[in-house]
Amino acid sequence: MHRIVLALLGFSLLLALGQSSSLFTPEEQKLLQTAGKEFYTALAEQPKDQALCSLYKNKLPADQLPGFLQEQRAKIKYPAKLMGDWKRGGAIFNDMAKANCFSCHYGSPVHWGGNVGPSLEKYGQRGQSEAIQRYTYEVIYNPWAYFPCTVMYRFGVHGLLTPEEIADVVAYLLDPASDFNTKPAATGGQ
Numbered sequence: 346m347h348r349i350v351l352a353l354l355g356f357s358l359l360l361a362l363g364q365s366s367s368l369f370t371p372e373e374q375k376l377l378q379t380a381g382k383e384f385y386t387a388l389a390e391q392p393k394d395q396a397l398c399s400l401y402k403n404k405l406p407a408d409q410l411p412g413f414l415q416e417q418r419a420k421i422k423y424p425a426k427l428m429g430d431w432k433r434g435g436a437i438f439n440d441m442a443k444a445n446c447f448s449c450h451y452g453s454p455v456h457w458g459g460n461v462g463p464s465l466e467k468y469g470q471r472g473q474s475e476a477i478q479r480y481t482y483e484v485i486y487n488p489w490a491y492f493p494c495t496v497m498y499r500f501g502v503h504g505l506l507t508p509e510e511i512a513d514v515v516a517y518l519l520d521p522a523s524d525f526n527t528k529p530a531a532t533g534g535q
């Protein structure tokens with residue numbers, strides 16, 4: 346009995362997934378089904394964008410990209426000012442229990458950074474134009490708007506940081522007076 350209910354539930358999830366999502370073509374749905382019911386059910390419980398990343402192992406097909414990027418961009422909310430206070434931003438960037446940016450990125454003068462992501466050393470040398478502020482803010486709020494399926498946390502989308510906190514981190518990276526740009530990146534056994 347239990348099993349039948351579960352099977353029915355699984356089946357209706359399949360249907361719901363198929364219907365609610367124009368993102369999955371009939372071929373993809375077949376592909377999903379061949380991977381087995383459990384995989385399909387697990388996928389159905391994920392948000393659609395996460396499910397796409399799982400399905401395509403982080404390599405979205407070209408025809409899916411424009412729609413995906415547009416949806417990710419639409420999730421971004423903005424603060425009054427894109428650049429906040431670099432000192433507050435530094436505390437956020439370098440706190441393992443907060444943003445933990447340094448664990449993946451080199452360039453912090455406080456902690457020896459990791460290399461999961463690209464080096465951000467002297468990031469402020471890119472300039473402080475509105476376009477650069479916006480790019481930096483958007484990448485932190487929702488990296489999937491630029492790098493679909495990347496492992497970088499989607500800080501704004503998942504509520505890990507508020508828009509104002511993200512603006513503070515943007516200032517930490519971009520403000521020419523910020524320690525991030527005036528002090529050397531930490532290396533060695535720190």
Ligand code: HEC
Nearest residue numbers: 444445446449461462463481484485492495496497498514
């Ligand atoms: C789990 C690892 C991880 C964490 C944590 C992380 N990032 Fe990233 N970040 C990445 C990766 C990987 C990329 C490159 C995107 C790609 O190619 O997939 C990236 C890209 C970026 C970029 C764009 C790089 C460029 O040169 O234009 C910026 C800016 C950035 N991250 C800033 C941050 C900030 C600020 C934080 C903390 C609030 C942070 N990241 C936390 C992994 C991470």
